[in-house]
Amino acid sequence: MPLLDTPVRLGIQLQPQHAPYPAFRDAVMRLEEMGVDVLFNWDHFFPLSGDPEGLHFESWTMLAAWAEQTERVEFGALVNCNSYRNPDLQADMARTIDHISAQGGTGRFIFGTGAGWFERDYDEYGYEFGTPGSRLRDLEQGLARIEKRWEKLNPAPTRRIPVMIGGKGEQKTLRLVARHADIWHSFVGPDELPHKLSVIEKWAETEQRPTDGLIISNELKDRDEEFADALYDGGVRLYTLGFQGPDWDYSIIERWLRWRDGKNA
Template sequence: MPDFSTDIPLRLGVQLAPQHHASYAVIRDAVTRFEDLGVDILFNWDHFYPLSGDPEGTHFEGWSMLAAWAEQTERVEFGALVNCNSYRNPDLQADMARTIDHISRKGGEAGRFIFGTGAGWFERDYAEYGYEFGTPGTRLDALAEGLARVEARWAQLNPAPTRDIPILIGGKGEQKTLRLVARHADIWHSFVTTDELPGKLDVIARWAEREQRDTSDLVISNELKGRDEQDAQALFDAGVRLFTLNVSGPEIDVDLVRRWLAWRDGVNG
């Protein structure tokens, strides 16, 4: 298996699924609480309707929320898991990301925004907001074009982003998604099992060779849903250095987050 970025501390990200079925007050309080507890990254998502529970339940738009988090927080990194490329012009996405990056800059430090992005999949969003749904292939092709435009726009903006904004790409498709990971990503996020992981990393390495890009610093990210500490340890041993935990609203399971923070701290020593 090729070498990827393992000589870094293990980090824990929390995805605030209370973005649906909760008031914004609950979300705001959770952001502050999780930053204070020591969570490394906070995520929301980019959808317009709930993904579970009452399909007509309460819901808030993701990018507006990320700008609020940029101002509210002091230390934690944050972003969408993930942005939908279909919903906004890529050059606009780049400008929004750069602006949020600057908003999050505190005390002269670099910004803390992570540009998590993907091709989109939730058909209701497309239908009700008037976007062309297309096919998985056409959406991935549009993502490939969009990522190139995002990076080109970042190089033109004045002022420039405060740092090279990290790009997170999710998915495991070997022909298109993992090629985009090899071409653009700083973080690769997936739900793959420990057994699947080496094969997927080999695919990324082969694409990286064709793309002539060094991916040795690529951070491998995975999901904790449905997993215990033994499963997580096996994924860590296989190279995962960022785990994400989805917490659902309107009640926030803070004890669950504390449990995984304690595991992270134990692994990091």
């Protein structure tokens, strides 16, 4: 732990704001053709930057469209908010999108999830915001229900749907990573990574769940190749890049694809 003998992958987070939907459809097609490995959106109801009343689209319905539109890339939310939906419903939605994306083979959906944090989403859509602690407790209970529901659904998912958990809190979040996650996503720097990984390993011993297959994920936005190299040395193998439209600069993607390919050569 972490899993080091896996290729470097590049995930692009299409921020679902400030662009009409056809622009996202075109961007998805172009990014898959360019060779990115994973496509993400986020699970909010309002823009997180720019005009707070600007254009914005819902995450899961967009992901279902991507499942049908794409052929190769994996995809998911970075990350889903556990608070908005019944956990068993989340499991069923994930299973259905998994099947839509399988197209005769194995599904490509990644179940990225978290406890939620953007209070406006809760207030305007009528969800109880609670506290960080209560939202994490809900996530803990939700993940257990989701995994149980996946075992009951007919038809079952086409594969063991990978679970991605974001965050770095040592007492609760990283324990959930050790208990449930296939991918751990964070924004922590290279200097902080060894300690956080040691915390995950400690929790893994408590949970009696091996983490030798855990993929470490981190963000590239506003970072350079030297920083990415340091993250790589620390065990990161999935790199995500926030990508803001509608005037997407695809030269940034080409730059990071070259860096990825150099690491995998």
